[in-house]
Amino acid sequence: MADKVICVTSGKGGVGKSTVTANVATALAMKGYKVVAIDADIGLRNLDLVLGLENRIVYDIVHVIEGVVPPEKALVRDKRTKNLYLLPAAQTKDKSAVKPEDLVNIVEDLRDKFDFIFIDSPAGIEEGFKTAVTPADTIIVVANPEMASIRDADRVVGLCDVMQKPEPKLVINRIDPKKVARGDMLDVDDVLQVLSLDLLGVVPEDKNMVSYINRGEPAVLFEDSIAGRELRNIADRLLGKEIPIPKLTYSEGFLEKLKRLFGSE
Amino acid sequence: MGFVDKLREAFGRPPAKEVAKKRLQLILRYDRAGLPPNAVEAVKEAILKALEDFPFIDTKGVNIHIPEGDSEQGKIEIEVPVKNK
Numbered sequence: 174m175a176d177k178v179i180c181v182t183s184g185k186g187g188v189g190k191s192t193v194t195a196n197v198a199t200a201l202a203m204k205g206y207k208v209v210a211i212d213a214d215i216g217l218r219n220l221d222l223v224l225g226l227e228n229r230i231v232y233d234i235v236h237v238i239e240g241v242v243p244p245e246k247a248l249v250r251d252k253r254t255k256n257l258y259l260l261p262a263a264q265t266k267d268k269s270a271v272k273p274e275d276l277v278n279i280v281e282d283l284r285d286k287f288d289f290i291f292i293d294s295p296a297g298i299e300e301g302f303k304t305a306v307t308p309a310d311t312i313i314v315v316a317n318p319e320m321a322s323i324r325d326a327d328r329v330v331g332l333c334d335v336m337q338k339p340e341p342k343l344v345i346n347r348i349d350p351k352k353v354a355r356g357d358m359l360d361v362d363d364v365l366q367v368l369s370l371d372l373l374g375v376v377p378e379d380k381n382m383v384s385y386i387n388r389g390e391p392a393v394l395f396e397d398s399i400a401g402r403e404l405r406n407i408a409d410r411l412l413g414k415e416i417p418i419p420k421l422t423y424s425e426g427f428l429e430k431l432k433r434l435f436g437s438e
Numbered sequence: 439m440g441f442v443d444k445l446r447e448a449f450g451r452p453p454a455k456e457v458a459k460k461r462l463q464l465i466l467r468y469d470r471a472g473l474p475p476n477a478v479e480a481v482k483e484a485i486l487k488a489l490e491d492f493p494f495i496d497t498k499g500v501n502i503h504i505p506e507g508d509s510e511q512g513k514i515e516i517e518v519p520v521k522n523k
């Protein structure tokens with residue numbers, strides 16, 4: 174499979190890399206694929222929280238690099254989702270503790286044992302980003318439909334090109350149909366006109382996301398989560414299924430329009 | 439947003455997303471070319487000054503821009519038309 178080692182990155186911080194990684198990895202594991210998610214955000218461990226695995230961690234990626242344990246021994250198995258494993262980041266070390274060749278070695282070690290290897294990249298475009306991208310054969314750039322996020326995503330695309338990586342695929346996260354309908358927020362077509370990348374998915378703003386993360390339960394586990402549904406679609410598209418990007422639907426009623434004009438919203 | 443702002447937006451002001459898109463398209467052209475945002479203006483000013491001494495040049499028609507498209511990246515294009523006699 175060409176899309177085996179997948180790095181999720183963004184440039185700008187807080188746009189949803191860990192959310193996308195945790196959910197798409199979970200969705201693929203639920204389908205029976207063997208999946209490992211590597212948290213490459215060294216010093217700012219996070220992926221364990223989104224997956225609800227934080228209190229099961231014994232070893233982390235730096236133990237593996239220091240030779241304390243082999244990669245497989247450091248993996249945390251998800252009890253709830255069969256076939257899903259996490260390689261946690263170190264929380265106390267800094268980004269320089271993991272070099273690109275270290276991550277390449279770990280990925281090579283795990284390659285034959287898994288169907289998918291996800292790498293959750295740190296924000297930024299420095300060392301940590303480069304380390305996360307180096308072993309990947311597929312890169313997903315997550316962007317919010319906002320100026321700074323899109324500008325940073327474009328930087329990342331340029332750097333991937335310099336690193337001679339394939340062109341990243343785009344996931345637009347946190348799009349709000351209501352704001353799009355009002356003309357306040359860039360819509361999918363606007364973003365594509367600016368970035369011109371292959372679109373892998375559009376994940377809507379989901380007001381329940383906070384509670385999913387608070388409970389350590391990825392959105393894809395919930396049938397009725399609006400973000401979960403699109404995150405499952407992303408997993409299917411990675412498997413090569415042709416699922417059209419659903420149209421955002423929201424039409425503002427006349428009363429709402431009036432309320433917006435006169436009210437405080 | 440106050441009532442007046444909202445009214446103005448409802449009648450004729452371009453929606454925020456259009457403004458954002460235009461700004462982004464411009465920003466990214468400079469980012470991709472690795473140029474500071476005032477690059478074109480600054481170069482234009484210098485070129486116009488240098489061309490002042492040449493009466494056969496149509497300074498009004500001088501056109502300086504960053505060309506679009508991947509293959510065109512890494513240059514600023516300067517067109518200097520000569521006056522028709």
Ligand SMILES: Nc1ncnc2c1ncn2[C@@H]1O[C@H](COP(=O)(O)OP(=O)(O)OP(=O)(O)O)[C@@H](O)[C@H]1O
Pocket residue numbers: 183185186187188189190191192193214219294295296346347376377378379380382383386400
């Ligand atoms: N579709 C969504 N709807 C609502 N909230 C979301 C959505 N996606 C992400 N969030 C929220 O955005 C916040 C940041 O998400 P996340 O941690 O995944 O970003 P990140 O890119 O990994 O951040 P960092 O750069 O710090 O690693 C979280 O609080 C998450 O709940």
Ligand SMILES: [Mg+2]
Pocket residue numbers: 190191192214219220293294
């Ligand atoms: Mg993260």
